[in-house]
Amino acid sequence: MTKKLYIAIFLLIILSAATAAVIFATQVLPPQPVLPGVSVGDEFTYDLKGFANVIDLEASVPEYFYQFNNTEYYKVVVMGINGSEVSLQSTWRFTNGTEILYEHTIDISNGMKTREDGFWAIYAPDLTVGSKLRPYGADGVLVNRTDTKTYKEGSRETNYFPMENQFFDIRDPTYSTQRYDVLYVYFDKKTGILTELTNLQFYNNPQMTLTISWKIVNSNLWEV
16 A cells, blocks of 8 residues: 555656646747847938949839939937837938938837838847847848948947848739849947948849948947
8 A cells, every 4th residue: 555655646746747847848938138239319320322234225223213322311310219129210311402201110129110111220239140130030131240340430340141132023924024132231230230231233124233332421329
């Protein structure tokens, strides 16, 4: 009788331990917070340029493309921070004195923003090579490498990543009219803010190449 009691108690202990292990294993730990490297009031100003290389004479450069060379500056100001969400105000000022004002919020943990045409190139601080750009995003894009950029006040670590995409003109039922899109992005490691961007757009029918560049020219955080 005593032996059977010991066996029963032993089996009960094993069962309880196994149940506890299953419960522990299936618990979903809360996500770690992703806090911005910028602060309210931080400002970043960019120079925008566009370059067109038309190969086929019948190629037509899109009308929107000319606005890049008619830009005086593009300025981004941090207006608020709530956890991983950063509220931004962007001013796109043109050489004729007109301006376009954008106000939106972006979540740096997943890349979600409140307007599609808002400034998007801000990331979590202190990312290392192999880190996801958006820790809780779905795209899975990683930091490719870390470089050192030299500015007037000294050098700063800069993260880099490339992206490639292929698009088809839906007006062409053969899907042979394509645009090959390449993006090279550099952003400040400490703050997560964009420092330099190059976007190459290769069109095959008709043939032309469009290049759009962004480059930081002023900031209140360091002397560019």
